[in-house]
Amino acid sequence: MKKYAFLAALMAATAAGMAHAEERRITVDALGTALAVPDMATITLGVTHEDAEAADAMQATSDAVSAILARLEQMGIEARDVQTRDLSLSPVWSGRNNPNGDRPEISGFSASNRVFVRVRDLTQLGAVMDAVIQDGANDFGGLSFGVQDPKPLEAQARAKAVAEATAKAEQLAQAASLTLGPVQQINEHVGGIRPAAQMREFKVADSAGVPVAGGEISVSVNVTMEFAISE
Structure with missing residues (x-):
């Protein structure tokens, strides 16, 4: 009797593992960027x-x-x-x-x-x-x-990255005639503060001294999101 119970448990575990292995998912990457005037x-x-x-x-x-x-x-x-x-x-x-x-x-x-x-x-x-x-x-x-406090910029960039990743996953699922399921995993990488690619003039030294222009800076967050595919 114990032998049959053990075999049944083994078969159930094997079936669960196969179902998990066959689970279909969509993985997307997205980049969000927030701009600000330096302080x-x-x-x-x-x-x-x-x-x-x-x-x-x-x-x-x-x-x-x-x-x-x-x-x-x-x-x-x-x-x-x-x-x-x-x-x-x-x-x-x-x-x-x-x-x-x-x-x-x-x-x-x-x-x-x-x-x-x-x-x-x-x-x-x-x-x-x-x-x-x-x-x-x-x-x-x-x-x-x-910027003295980069956290608000990081939050903006993160929200943009998640929204972009979600839109991208929805587009892929629709194109493949699939139904997008819930998020299974999210990973992020926060980039450093950098000069914006398109700089605008912003004088930070209008008094006597060395002339300096600050322009804009950017903070970027890259996210990788994994979505389940609903049956």
Whole structure:
């Protein structure tokens, strides 16, 4: 009797597995994008000095960076928005490509200090960049725009992606003469903040200083949705 019960349970499990394996589904991908005017910028700036003596090169660099940090504080940039990211001291070689085969020699030293600055008031951006240049910044590694709270943009992009994926699945089901069932699975990937493909002019520095245009930024969310097919 136990043998028959075991066989019946095995057959039922096999039938359920086959039914699950034969279940038909539609899988679609969709991308949703939300646009916004930036309300924040991040500047990567640096100071580099060379001198015959390592200590002198580092001192000149440190003095300039100290002046820059003091100026940023005067302009209302908070301490949480300023961060040192790279501090280096390296030899400067001479005679490395000497055709006579002479050994290269250290002719001096190069000291560098790189700082990231977040500017939350974009009307100050041009003036901030102009001020740090005057105070000794001689190396700019980049300028990027963003938003202080990206979550609302991500929510908009996510809603657009889900709506697009659902419409695409409905279109595929209709074209194949099928009835679309409920959602079985959703996966998403949130992209970073990027400049919009079609930028519009938006001046963020209308006071004296380096001219800067922020344009628009975009946040993208890609979703993969799996729908069942109703019988």
